[in-house]
Amino acid sequence: MARSRDLSGVVPEAPYGLVAQRVVEARTEQLFEEARDVLDLGDIERVHDMRVATRRLRAALEIFRPCFPRSRYKAALRDVKALADALGERRDRDVTIEVLERLASELDAGDRNGVAALITDLRGAQERANESLAPHVSAVRMEELRGRLRALAAAARS
Amino acid sequence: MKARKVKGLDPGAPLRENAGRIVCVRLAELRSFLPVALEEDQVSAQHDMRIAAKRLRYVLELTEDCFGRSGGESRKQARQLQRVLGDMHDCDVLMPLLERRLARGPDRGLQLIVSRLEARRRELLDDFRALSAEQERAEGVWERLDRAAASAAGTNNAASLGNRG
Secondary structure, rough: OOHHHHOOOOOOOHHHHHHHHHHHHHHHHHHOOOOOOOOOOOOOOOHHHHHHHHHHHHHHHHOOOOHHHHHHHHHHHHHHHHHHHHHHHHHHHHHHHHHHHHHHHHHHHHHHHHHHHHHHHHHHHHHHHHHHHHHOHHHHHHHHHHHHHHHHHOOOOO | OOOOOOOOOOOOEEEHHHHHHHHHHHHHHHHHOHHHHHOOOOOOEEEHHHHHHHHHHHHHHHHHHOOOOHHHHHHHHHHHHHHHHHHHHHHHHHHHHHHHOOOOOHHHHHHHHHHHHHHHHHHHHHHHHHHHHHHOOOOOOOHHHHHHHHHHHOOOHHHHHHHOO
């Protein structure tokens, strides 16, 4: 994930408002780069990567809050939070299953029945969380969000 | 945990000055959870400190060049803190889940996992205490960042920006 030195124009002397524009543009594009195959339960790193990109975008919005028009900022932050929450619900299940599978593998075969039943239940919860996530990452919803975030970045004042 | 408000930010001023103000507040927020978070049973303070470490890390990812050498060094330290507190949090999330399951009836495998998680959490708490002691020592990483952030913000009084008593 890009740090400041990887983002053009983000230097200590640059106006805060100009940096806000550059950073939110960059973080928005990074989020959309991470959106591919996010509903694939066979590759849980996709959700992890998109969730991290969402967190970084949200952090950038909060860091540069005074640079944006208030109502547009609030609307964009609300949308990003909703996406982050849906990703988080899926990710929590992914992590719990992953950790329990690792811990179960360290047990003797005869001791694994209880944890196996728990993992089966968690897989059901994981699928439900994936179904809840699906509308948040649909192509239409994502394009709308991208448009709002680009407009917000362009409205940054310095 | 709601983030502390940063006062005096100015979109027309340089990034350095604004970043200094933000880092003073985020660092003070992080340190405000000590010494309470070092106690074994203070799960809520440990959770909030993890969030505070994450906030400081994300600010530094964008602004570390404003603080000289201490910027990058502090970002790495915030990440380490976030990691150890995150691993403790994972144990705190898993254990109640397993205990609820065990309440339905005894299960040797689940009980073994609970015991391993308890031992793992104790190890992580020791790691957290050692890391925190190093970060908090005189002339340690947080003192250096505090000075660099106050200087970037154009003040020699970081406490006034960080809302500390």
